[in-house]
Structures are given as structure tokens and as C-alpha cells.
Amino acid sequence: MDLPFVVATLTRRGLLTPGRPVRIVSQLNALRTWGWSLAGELRQAAARDPGRPAIIDEDGIELTYQDLLERAERTARSMRARHGLQPGDRIGVLCRNHHGLIETIVAATLLGVDAVLVNTGLSAAQLRTVAEEQQLRLLVHDDEFAERVLTLPADLPRLDERAREELVAGALPGELRPPERDGRIIVLTSGTTGTPKGARRPTPHGFGPLVSIIDRIPLHVRDRVMIAAPIFHTWGFAALQVCFALRATIVLHRRFDPAATLAALAAHQCDALFAVPVMVQRLMEVPAPDPRPSLKAVAVSGSALPGGLAPKFMDVYGDVLYNLYGSTEVSWASIAGPDELRQAPTTAGRPPHGTRVQILDDDGRPVPQGRVGRIFVGNEMLFEGYTSGASRESRDGLLDTGDLGRLNADGLLFVDGRADDMIVSGGENVFPSEVEDLLAGLPQVREAAVIGVPDPEYGQRLAAFLALHPGETLDSDAVREYVRRYLARFSVPRDVVYVKYLPRNATGKVLTRELRRYVS
Structure with missing residues (x-):
């Protein structure tokens, strides 16, 4: 650097x-x-x-x-x-x-x-x-x-x-x-x-x-920062490192509660909040305080930012949202600022200074612009391997993230999901994240997850899991027709399952193994 x-x-x-x-x-x-x-x-x-x-x-x-x-x-x-x-x-x-x-x-x-x-x-x-x-x-x-x-x-x-x-x-x-x-x-x-x-x-x-x-x-330097993201997670620990370097005052709660978080941000006059995306989603489900916290930055990472959430949040709290895409293995890969999230709400942004991102095919060759491939990242904080002695595939100093993604004409990175989450249904490649973002835009839907499940005819099929806002209802056939209207036929979920909430781990990632129990 x-x-x-x-x-x-x-x-x-x-x-x-x-x-x-x-x-x-x-x-x-x-x-x-x-x-x-x-x-x-x-x-x-x-x-x-x-x-x-x-x-x-x-x-x-x-x-x-x-x-x-x-x-x-x-x-x-x-x-x-x-x-x-x-x-x-x-x-x-x-x-x-x-x-x-x-x-x-x-x-x-x-x-x-x-x-x-x-x-x-x-x-x-x-x-x-x-x-x-x-x-x-x-x-x-x-x-x-x-x-x-x-x-x-x-x-x-x-x-x-x-x-x-x-x-x-x-x-x-x-x-x-x-x-x-x-x-x-x-x-x-x-x-x-x-x-x-x-x-x-x-x-x-x-x-x-x-x-x-x-x-x-x-x-x-000397900002007041609330770390809501779990510190045992890469993102929460990174926040701790940044705060120590900046000699910041760190505000901590053992558990995340949206109303208590908003109250603490105001009471301690916090300048910034480190969170995971589902926390930002929960903040939008409680009334915004008056006056609202005068935040300079709300930095999120750890899981995908649901489509449409970024502009909705910034309409309420101002253009202060920053989305960092990374992983335990590569630390960070890219950061999307408010302007980029206004332009493309699901983007992972651009690599920060000192970081390289390439989209490669299975043979390690760069794919054309806009084409989906494997995301490889290089920076000075790549992990040193798993404690078991295993590591990840690397090419020319770049480490495989395990994710699939693409770069658009403006150089913005879009993450289509985990490589092992992509399903092949009837010979067609389907990325569940595209269907999730579409379903999350329905006004009745509080949160959505889409996964692949075994199918005797097509090999795999899509199953959609929807948690609705209180008092709302949705017809499963209407959900399928909605997807069919905007996406290809092979992206239409055969199963539509309604759940009270999506099972998540402590960092906000959906536990897909728990969802598969609902579908035979």
C-alpha cells in the first residue's frame, strides 16, 4: 500500500x-x-x-x-x-x-x-x-x-x-x-x-x-461506536480491531434488541454502528425514535443484504449505510457505500485500496464482464489456513471465497451466492439469491429464503420459505405466478412453505439444513 x-x-x-x-x-x-x-x-x-x-x-x-x-x-x-x-x-x-x-x-x-x-x-x-x-x-x-x-x-x-x-x-x-x-x-x-x-x-x-x-x-479517532455484530464473528472482531486503532468508545449489549439498540445509540450519542444485515432489517420493524440517532455510518457484513433493504433504511436514517462483503478466509473483498447502494441495492460494491477481486471460471481463467464465475480475492489479511491443516484453492495470490458472482460494466461486484448453493434443475443453473431478492420485495414478506431440494424428475427443485409480517397472508399459487412473471420458468419454486421465522445462526445466516426438514 x-x-x-x-x-x-x-x-x-x-x-x-x-x-x-x-x-x-x-x-x-x-x-x-x-x-x-x-x-x-x-x-x-x-x-x-x-x-x-x-x-x-x-x-x-x-x-x-x-x-x-x-x-x-x-x-x-x-x-x-x-x-x-x-x-x-x-x-x-x-x-x-x-x-x-x-x-x-x-x-x-x-x-x-x-x-x-x-x-x-x-x-x-x-x-x-x-x-x-x-x-x-x-x-x-x-x-x-x-x-x-x-x-x-x-x-x-x-x-x-x-x-x-x-x-x-x-x-x-x-x-x-x-x-x-x-x-x-x-x-x-x-x-x-x-x-x-x-x-x-x-x-x-x-x-x-x-x-x-x-x-x-x-x-x-475517538468516535463512539456500538458493536452489535457478535465479536466472535469475523466482522464483529474486525470492528473491535478498528475501534482500538481509533481509540473509540465501544458500546456493547450482550443480545441484540432493536428498540434497546436505538435507545443506546441515542443515549451514548454514537457515531457508528457495526451490525449484520438482519439487525438492520429488525431496526426497520420498530418505530424510528424522534430525534433519530445522528449516525455517520452503519456498517454491515456477515450475510447477504436483502434486496430493497438498503434504500428503505437510508430513507429513514439517511445515507449512512455501508455494506462490506468478505469472509472468514479473505477478510474483506469489497465495500458498497450509500451512493452505490442507491444505484444498485444488492451490490457488494468495489474492492477497497490494496485489494484485488477477479471472477474466474473453473479453469482459473477470467470470465467476460457480466458473466457469473468464482470470486477470488487477494489482500494482506488472507487467512493462514484452517486449524485442521486444510486451506482453500488459490490462484496467483488470490484465494477462492467459495462464492459465485459477477462484475458489471461499472466495476460493481454482485454476489450470486455460495458455489455449493447453486442448483441444477432440469439441466438449468439456478441461483436461489435471485429468487430470494424478488420474493423479499413483496410487501407481505418479512423475510425469504430459497434453497434447492432433491427432486426425482429434475434432480433438484426450488423450495421457497416465507416468513410474513403479522396479520398478512399469501397464496402459494400467487407466489409462483409472481416469480414466473419476472424470472425464467426454472426459477419458479415448486414448494412454498410458510414459517414463523427463518432459522438463523448468531451472525444472521440462514441455517439451510434446518429448512430442509420442512420439505420431503
Whole structure:
């Protein structure tokens, strides 16, 4: 990434603002000594702005950057003394969004320990598999998961919220030195079709990754930011990294509730919100407060943005919506800003500075403009492989996302869905996302999902699952006729199933395996 661009972006976002020389020197020393790990990012923030609020929890706990660093250091010293953790060990973190989650992750990186961020939606059986496959030495969990962790091996130490606080309070004095290896953050893939895989996230090596994001999304030093997206997910964790770098004040709620979120945005005068698309959809289902939150940015990622949602949201809250397309494996691929979402509401936008995106065929050759192919991405934050030792296909430094998509004449990226979601019905390729976007536009429909199911005659057929707004009804034949009017005959769903809600994981992705149970 070229230096003039980096300097210009950092200046524009306030990171090069003059300050007290002694604090600037301390800040730079923290980065030089501890690097760009989460521990290094927190240390630099505490060195420059020690008294600035770092975290505001919904239960009223407010911690400054100095408070947060001290608590993380005490946690690290206690985990090392009581549980013998050494660089290279792995701990599991099964927590919702609150200060304890962040303290635990930072403590792990201070020790060079890998932190496995566990999806709070995993079943007890999936949790046991993750603990065994990741060879966890310790599990830190919220009290609400006490029953779920009972099936774990008896020799795996567990820390609930009270025990974790005892670690903080009972820490012995001592000094923490930079570990011999960086502690890795291991994010679990979404697991919508089975047991999730652990993906090793790389440690940034400079300002590049931060600049790629804040160049396109207007975030500034000392902003107040609510992270509603789960921090155990790639997008929520990326938000945490950005906030530490910007010395932002982070507002956290353990669970997402649309009315409570709007109230918190107003009460804490938040400048930005990090969320997943289904959260934005839920915000539109409650009355907008008066006055409305004066947000500069609502940044979403983690799943597809339903067609029509972007302009509807911006009509209410202003042109502040930013849609980032990426994955656990490639981090980010593209970002769509308000102008692009006004122009094309389902676009994934354009690659940010320092990122390459190509659409390739199965032989690795670029496909013509507008043609659907496999999306390959290259940037400096590609994952380091799965913890199992497996990886993804790469070509010329670009990694396969597993998604299919196309680029239009304006260079905008459109994602047509997962490669393994495309179905072949009667010899025709069908992309369920196209049908989903069409059905989501019906005024009676609250949310829609379309999947392929086995069919003895055509090989596969489409099944549509619709959750309607309260009090609404729809005729299945009318739904099929509506699709037939706008799309090809092979895109018409044979099955139309009405459900109260779509089953989703904690990051908002639809669990297709759950839907298949409705159709024989």
C-alpha cells in the first residue's frame, strides 16, 4: 500500500492529529514492542488516551483504556499462574459482547496464546467437537452457557463469570513481556451446514488493513461506536480491531434488541454502528425514535443484504449505510457505500485500496464482464489456513471465497451466492439469491429464503420459505405466478412453505439444513 495514500487517509480520519509528545512516544513504543496484535492495539490506545472511555456495557460498567489494559494484564497473569498457559496453547472463549470477552481475548494475546472465538449458537455436541479438535486448554464462558458446557471433558478447566472476575481480583504482581510468538485469533466458520472449522486469522503488520476500511467507511479517532455484530464473528472482531486503532468508545449489549439498540445509540450519542444485515432489517420493524440517532455510518457484513433493504433504511436514517462483503478466509473483498447502494441495492460494491477481486471460471481463467464465475480475492489479511491443516484453492495470490458472482460494466461486484448453493434443475443453473431478492420485495414478506431440494424428475427443485409480517397472508399459487412473471420458468419454486421465522445462526445466516426438514 503506497505511503502517500496511507498518510492522507490517516490524516483525514484524525490519526495523525498532534498530541502530548510523551504520550505519542509511548504510543509508538507500544506498537514497536507489541506489534499490531490486539494486545499491541490496546496498549497504544491506553498510552495515547488512558482516561478515555473504552467500553460501556449495558449493565452500566464503564472502563477507560487504562482500566481495560490493567484488567486484561491481571487476567493474563492469573491464567498463566493458575492454569500454566504457555505461548501456542489454545483457550476457548464462549461469550457474548461484553467487557469480559474483550479482556479475555486481549489476555490471551498478551501471553501468545491462541483464542478460539466460539459461536454462542453451537449445540452442546458441536461445542464438544470444537473443544476436542482445537485441543483447548481452558474454556472461558458466560454463566448462561453453564448447562451447555457440562458435556465437555471433565479435565478441561472452565471459568464462568465469577471465576473470571476472581482471576482479575487475585492476580499476583509481575511483568508481562512480549511473547515469543503472537497469539492467533481463531474464528470459527459459520457452520451452517455442519460442524464449523477453525480459521487462523493473521496479525496485521501495519496500518494497511485499517486504512483499507476507514478510507471507505467514515470512521474517526475517538468516535463512539456500538458493536452489535457478535465479536466472535469475523466482522464483529474486525470492528473491535478498528475501534482500538481509533481509540473509540465501544458500546456493547450482550443480545441484540432493536428498540434497546436505538435507545443506546441515542443515549451514548454514537457515531457508528457495526451490525449484520438482519439487525438492520429488525431496526426497520420498530418505530424510528424522534430525534433519530445522528449516525455517520452503519456498517454491515456477515450475510447477504436483502434486496430493497438498503434504500428503505437510508430513507429513514439517511445515507449512512455501508455494506462490506468478505469472509472468514479473505477478510474483506469489497465495500458498497450509500451512493452505490442507491444505484444498485444488492451490490457488494468495489474492492477497497490494496485489494484485488477477479471472477474466474473453473479453469482459473477470467470470465467476460457480466458473466457469473468464482470470486477470488487477494489482500494482506488472507487467512493462514484452517486449524485442521486444510486451506482453500488459490490462484496467483488470490484465494477462492467459495462464492459465485459477477462484475458489471461499472466495476460493481454482485454476489450470486455460495458455489455449493447453486442448483441444477432440469439441466438449468439456478441461483436461489435471485429468487430470494424478488420474493423479499413483496410487501407481505418479512423475510425469504430459497434453497434447492432433491427432486426425482429434475434432480433438484426450488423450495421457497416465507416468513410474513403479522396479520398478512399469501397464496402459494400467487407466489409462483409472481416469480414466473419476472424470472425464467426454472426459477419458479415448486414448494412454498410458510414459517414463523427463518432459522438463523448468531451472525444472521440462514441455517439451510434446518429448512430442509420442512420439505420431503
